[in-house]
Structure formats: C-alpha cells, structure tokens
Amino acid sequence: MRNESLPRRGFLLGILGLAGMGYLASASADPVPLPPPPVPIPPLPAPTLTPLNYHSPALQPYVDELPIPETRRAAGELAAISGTHRYHRDLPETRSWGFGQPVLGPNLEAYRDHVARISFRNELGTHVLAPHVDLTMHGVTELDRTDPRFTVHLHGGANSPDSDGHPLIGWRNGGGPSLAYDNRQEAATLWYHDHAMGITRLNIQAGLAGLYYLRDEFDTGRDDNPLGLPSGEFEIPLIVQDRTFNADGSLQPMVATYIPEGYNQSGQLGDVCCVNGVAWPRLAVRRTVYRFRLLNGSNSRPYVFEFSNGMLFFAIGGDLGLLDGPAPTPSIRVSPGERVDLLVDFSGIKDGETVDLVNTAWNDLGNTVFMVPELRPIMRFTGAGDGPAASIPCTLRGGPGQPDALEPTRRPGSVRTVTLLGLNDDSRAAAVFPTMMSLNNLPFLSSDVDRARAGTVEQWDIVNTTPFDHPIHLHLARLRVIGRQPILTSAYFLANYPPKFGTRWAPSADGFAIGPEQDPPPWEAGWKDTIECRTDTITRILVKWPSVQELGFDPDTVVPVPPGAEAMSPTGEGTAGGMADTPEIRGYVWHCHNLDHADHDMMQQIRVQP
Numbered sequence: 001m002r003n004e005s006l007p008r009r010g011f012l013l014g015i016l017g018l019a020g021m022g023y024l025a026s027a028s029a030d031p032v033p034l035p036p037p038p039v040p041i042p043p044l045p046a047p048t049l050t051p052l053n054y055h056s057p058a059l060q061p062y063v064d065e066l067p068i069p070e071t072r073r074a075a076g077e078l079a080a081i082s083g084t085h086r087y088h089r090d091l092p093e094t095r096s097w098g099f100g101q102p103v104l105g106p107n108l109e110a111y112r113d114h115v116a117r118i119s120f121r122n123e124l125g126t127h128v129l130a131p132h133v134d135l136t137m138h139g140v141t142e143l144d145r146t147d148p149r150f151t152v153h154l155h156g157g158a159n160s161p162d163s164d165g166h167p168l169i170g171w172r173n174g175g176g177p178s179l180a181y182d183n184r185q186e187a188a189t190l191w192y193h194d195h196a197m198g199i200t201r202l203n204i205q206a207g208l209a210g211l212y213y214l215r216d217e218f219d220t221g222r223d224d225n226p227l228g229l230p231s232g233e234f235e236i237p238l239i240v241q242d243r244t245f246n247a248d249g250s251l252q253p254m255v256a257t258y259i260p261e262g263y264n265q266s267g268q269l270g271d272v273c274c275v276n277g278v279a280w281p282r283l284a285v286r287r288t289v290y291r292f293r294l295l296n297g298s299n300s301r302p303y304v305f306e307f308s309n310g311m312l313f314f315a316i317g318g319d320l321g322l323l324d325g326p327a328p329t330p331s332i333r334v335s336p337g338e339r340v341d342l343l344v345d346f347s348g349i350k351d352g353e354t355v356d357l358v359n360t361a362w363n364d365l366g367n368t369v370f371m372v373p374e375l376r377p378i379m380r381f382t383g384a385g386d387g388p389a390a391s392i393p394c395t396l397r398g399g400p401g402q403p404d405a406l407e408p409t410r411r412p413g414s415v416r417t418v419t420l421l422g423l424n425d426d427s428r429a430a431a432v433f434p435t436m437m438s439l440n441n442l443p444f445l446s447s448d449v450d451r452a453r454a455g456t457v458e459q460w461d462i463v464n465t466t467p468f469d470h471p472i473h474l475h476l477a478r479l480r481v482i483g484r485q486p487i488l489t490s491a492y493f494l495a496n497y498p499p500k501f502g503t504r505w506a507p508s509a510d511g512f513a514i515g516p517e518q519d520p521p522p523w524e525a526g527w528k529d530t531i532e533c534r535t536d537t538i539t540r541i542l543v544k545w546p547s548v549q550e551l552g553f554d555p556d557t558v559v560p561v562p563p564g565a566e567a568m569s570p571t572g573e574g575t576a577g578g579m580a581d582t583p584e585i586r587g588y589v590w591h592c593h594n595l596d597h598a599d600h601d602m603m604q605q606i607r608v609q610p
Helices: 008-020 200-206 365-369 426-431 489-495 595-599
Strands: 071-073 076-085 094-099 107-111 116-123 153-155 169-171 178-181 188-193 209-215 235-243 272-275 282-287 289-296 303-307 313-318 321-329 331-334 339-345 354-359 377-386 415-424 435-439 450-453 457-464 470-474 478-486 530-533 537-544 565-567 588-592 603-609
Touching: 094 200, 107 116, 188 289, 188 339, 200 595, 209 235, 209 289, 272 377, 331 339, 435 588, 457 530, 478 530, 530 537, 588 595
Parallel strands: 071 107, 076 116, 107 209, 235 289, 282 377, 415 457, 450 603
Antiparallel strands: 076 094, 116 178, 153 188, 169 565, 188 209, 235 272, 289 339, 303 331, 303 354, 313 321, 313 339, 354 377, 415 435, 457 537, 470 530, 470 588, 478 537, 588 603
C-alpha cells in the first residue's frame, strides 16, 4: 500500500512552507506572531511516506468486521475504565481506555425534554499515553501520568455550566462528575468526550469518546418513525479516527520523529483510519437504505468522504439536527468534532460486490510543512443479500408529521470579529518547532474574558490568519454558516500587525477580501456547533445564544467545584500547576477542535449573561 521512497515534492513544499510561515524567524522570549505567506497557498497533495515521521507497520485493510457499539439509555453510572484492545487482526492487544468498555463508549440514547441524569467515574489507572503528557501545559503535572484527570463534555448539548464538563475542573481515579442533561433541543447526533485541560488530546486518543443520540417525536429511532428514516440494524454509528501504531500494537501519538517525546506537537495525524475503534474495517450490507451517524472523532485530520465508485449519497443532517430535505452529494467534508447524518442506498449492490468509503482531502499548508501522509482508505462495504424495501424521503421538515422548516439564515445587526493566530512560543524551544495557536492573540487563562448576552443573535466573522484549517466549536450556542470569503492575509497582517501576546487583537478583515463570499454547500445549511474555518478566509457565522427561558437555567451561575474534584484557577494563578483552592469559575468555553491546538492555547472562556 505504501511507497517507501521520500516524495521529493512533499519535502520541498514542506521546506518552502516552513519558510513562508515564519518558523525560521529568530527566537524570542515572548510568543511572537507567525507571519503568513505573501499569497494564499491552496490545498496540496499529501506525500505517502516520509522518513521524518512515525509510521505504522504494514496492515492489510478490510480484514476486521466493523464493531457496532451497543445503544443504551443515558442514565445511571458509566465508568471510564482501562482495558485491552486489538485495533487490527495483525496487531497485538494493547492497553486502551473507554466508557464501560475497552475503547470508546456505548451510544447513549436520550429523549427531548426528558432530563438524563448520568454519573461518570474515573477508573482509568495510569495514563495510557503517560510519556506524552506535556508538563508545560496548563495545570498539567507528573500526577497526570500516574493518576490522570478527566471530565466529560456532552458536545452539542445546551447544558447548565455545572453539567457542561468545564475543562478547568477534573477528577482523578475514584472520583467523577454527576451530570444532568436537560435535552431541551430537537433530535440530533451529539457526542460525549473527555475535556480535561492540557490532556484532552491524549485522553480522547486513548479512547474516551462516544455518541449520544437525542431523539424526539419526529426522529424517534423506531421502525415507525414519522420521517421514514432507517432504524434498528440499518442505523449505524461511524466514529472515524486516524491513528498511528507502534509494532507492539500501542498508539503512537507523535507525528514527527524530530519532536521530543512529551511535547504537544500542534497536531496529531495518523496513517491508519480506525472506525469504531478498528483499523480499516468492513461491513456486510443488504440491498436497502442505511443511515450512518458519522462523527469525525480525529484529533486533527479533516476528511472529504467519497465512495470509490463515485455514487451519490444523501446528507440529511449535521451537528444539531436535520436539514429541510436530503442533499444529494458525491462527497462531503467533515472536520474534527463535526457530525454528519447520511443516507446511503445500497439497493444496487450485488452479493460479494464491494464499495469503499475513501478520503480525498488534501493538506493545508501547515500539514504540508509537517509532511502529513495521505490517508485514503476508510472502510469497505460488501453486498450481502436483500434488505427491506426502503427509499430516500423527499422532505424532512416543514410537512405533516415533520419538524418546522429551517428559517432562512439572516445576517444579524451585531457583528463580532475574532481572529485565529499562530505564534512562535520560544518558552518551549525543545519542541523544535515551538508553535502555539491562539484566539484573539490571548492565552487561554486570560483575564480578558469574552461575554455574550443570552437570548441574542450575533454574527461572528472568524478571521483565520494561520496556515491551518481550524474547526471552531462554541459551547452552548447554536450556529449557522453565513458564508466564507477569501482574504489576502499578508496585507491584513501588515496593516494590523498584532500587539504583544496577551493583548486582544481582532481587527476587521473586510477590506482585505480578494474574492466574493461563497455560500455554504447544501449539506452545511442546518444548525451546527462546530464549523470549519479555512486558512486565509473570513468564515461568517450566525451565533444564537439561547435565552434563559429556553434553557431553564441561568448560564452565568458560578460553577461549583464538587467534593473530590480539582480545579484550575481561571486566571492561571494558584498552587503548583495552576490549581486553586477556591476558584470562581463561570460560563463556558469556545475553542478549536483540533485537540492539540485547544490544549495550547486555542481556547477561550466566555460568559453568557442574562
């Protein structure tokens, strides 16, 4: 499957990108902005193999069956445990983490307006990826290697601050949060995952993630659901995660061999694709329509999903619910943290015939610099007999027995500009390329905290000045994509050079546009909680903050630190590691869902006030 020679094109593009991104600039005591290249650089083909990166042993794809997680009620207690797991037939078993199982977690099922009360307990033991815990991150200490913190965030859930899984509060072995999910929102594919500050990227990679099906009176999950959607064995979760493996079967979380062990490397991109915790699995399908609830659960890699035979499939929903009707497409782009709800019609497949789900995404400039390898195969489907008669619904909203149609996306009067910025962090010079990412030129534990008003609608203009594409996730809010507009980032940078790190920097980029605003694709037209912001682009989004009446709680109440939990100071002050005895933590966070970026330092606190 692999070309063992170093692709000269990939190496040269990496060197050119390195210079263009400003990584060759002289070191400084304070984080310094990384200037963008003079002109935008489009996505680039990925190399197949480079000698400067870690690589998995050769593995034959499509030899293991796709495991399908159990669906269980979102209630009771669920322990985060340590177990052993085999990711591929030809790999040895290795230690892993999961919720109630060796890796990943069950599909938790809940119903609209029915409160789900669930307790999570830390039984993780020592960290699966202990040598890779970065002691320079916020609140991280040696104890996280032997007795790691964890918490649980329901991604996409509109929950009270004390049930949101705030990254500043965590539990070590023997402890855990008791959470109440109000489920005051329509049916959607949510997911739950660890959110402990400074080690989120490692905790999720070790296995702490699972899907959460929120049902309602329209999308019931039963065979007789009013929308005519596939159910039972024909509704299948697909958690897609790229990984790199060592010969002993264990995870290799590093990409580049030249970065020392124990440093956050600003991105984790593997050379093997796992689906539901198994490398390149296969699934026997019958001649009928299937519903796939697909999550990009990778740390950093975006995908463009297509079928190897070019067939159309149908997007019926995104992060926070259904579209007005199925959107036919031959491909769909999904960044980390995003979910897509897909219908695939296998009625034309013959017994024994195969069709593969593949990835055709190219690298952004940042990943070209690190010579991130191509990852094309995802999984295989094989025809296996007849299935029940089924068809693709014509509509999903706005008709009898359906939820209301989506409202048109209007531009709010209130506009907030936010910036995505890369910096050289010389305090971590041992990391070779000591990059860090920030929002608005601020550290995570800044005293300059964002504020929003409950019950209001804003437009956020997200200006990406970095060479990486970033999936931006806002807790609590509901989002719609307005459009994306390319800019000449170098001119924007020169005209508004960022001040010293720690001073807010968010000038408008409207005057630096170099092309018209582009509408979102049809499959991105619904409500979302995570939106990909492409490099050299203004991504304009509608941000709806629910009202106190809609929520049923005050979103600005102090988050109590329960007995047995540990809390970091919201300002970074306190005892060793930034831990504080009596911190006053309020509100939520918004961040990049490239998990390595979120850990350093691409996350901000936000208070949503009544």
